[in-house]
Amino acid sequence: MLPQLLQYTERQLEMEKQPQVAFGWAARDASGVLAPFSFSRRATGDDDVTLKILYCGICHTDLHTIENDWGNAMYPVVPGHEIVGTVIDVGRNVQKFKVGDKVGVGYMVGSCGSCESCSEEYENHCFKMITTSNGVYHDGATTYGGFSDMIVVNEHFAVHIPDNLPLEKTAPLLCAGVTVYSPMKHFGLNEPGKHLGVVGLGGLGHVAVKFGKAYGMKVTVISTSRNKEQEAIQHLGADSFLVSSDPDQMKAATGTMDGIIDTVSAFHPIAPLLFLLKARGRMILVGAPNKPLELPSFCLIQGGRMLAGGSVGGMKDTQEMIDFAGKHNITAEVEVVGMDYVNTAMVRLAKGDVRYRFVIDVANTLTTA
Helix, strand or coil, rough: HHHHHHHHHHHHHHHHHEEEEEEEEEECCCCCCCCEEEEECCCCCCCCEEEEEEEECCCCCHHHHCCCCCCCCCCCCCCCCCCCEEEEECCCCCCCCCCCCCEECCCCCEEECCCHHHCCCHHCCCCCCEECCCCCCCCCCEECCCCEEEEEEEEEHECCCCCCHHCCCHHHHCCHHHHHHHHHCCCCCCCCCEEEEEECCCCHCCCCHHHHCCCCCHHHEEECCCCCHHHHHHHCCCHHHHHHEEEHHHHHHCEEEEEECCCCCCCCHHHHHCEEEEEEEEECCCCCCCCCCCCCCCHHHHHHCCECCCCCHHHHHHHHHHHHHHCCCCCCEEECCCCCCCHHHHHHHHCCCCCEEEEEHHHCCCCCC
């Protein structure tokens, strides 16, 4: 009787480890056109949580990836790394979450766990970081992102969502939010009373304005035209607006800013922006243009200015950012769309025609029919 019972238990365990059926939208080639796609997720492991995806933001990185702008697309690509959902299953070793919790998953779902960056909680700097979409997991499987109905992730790479934050407006914070929060924190662009310049008022920039004001900073939005001036000041709370294409305005603002965070993903001149900094000021690049930027060294040498970059944040920073957003009621400005609108959303995103982040209502609009 005992051997039969053991055999039954082993068969049951094997069944439980079978891959889970999943469904989403994927791009099959560099046209970037997304269409329905059936695939598998791994079974919930001992340290995993499985989420039913409710919302997923659309990041400019998704657009770059599906169109293979960076030459690293592994088709089919299921994009999406600004994921919020509810926990529907947990592994036996999971401590942080329980079924029913509201959880977020951002840009990464894995790292080596043993390098210096990982030990210092900067998993985003790990050379073996595994991206949520278009990556290769520890078991060799391609990672598929949040343009899908469910996802399985190690609990370390998920964060709690505060109860007071609306999920659709929180989703973009999992990438856009931490992408500006983390470098602002680590490069000292979060000190009350300091003057912060925010280049670009898009998905990242508008959140940087909100964080800057929550820190008690003076915030100036820097843009190529006046089109968003009223929005920046009256709606988002910026203190001033600087038109970078106006030589007189740029000259008057020379040497006035303690720090600048540049969120623009298109090619643009950065030398004029560097001269806006005070001596020893810092400019942080978080946008990722697909063409190299030009950097005359004199811009840095004069005044001892610094130029650095930032790429999302570690898991500690991500949870800290979400908690800070909850405390200060910071959310993204979003346009919620259905999954069947996603290709149109990508076209509009490429044109900058969004205020300020598209978010897909996955739970209510993703259908297998």
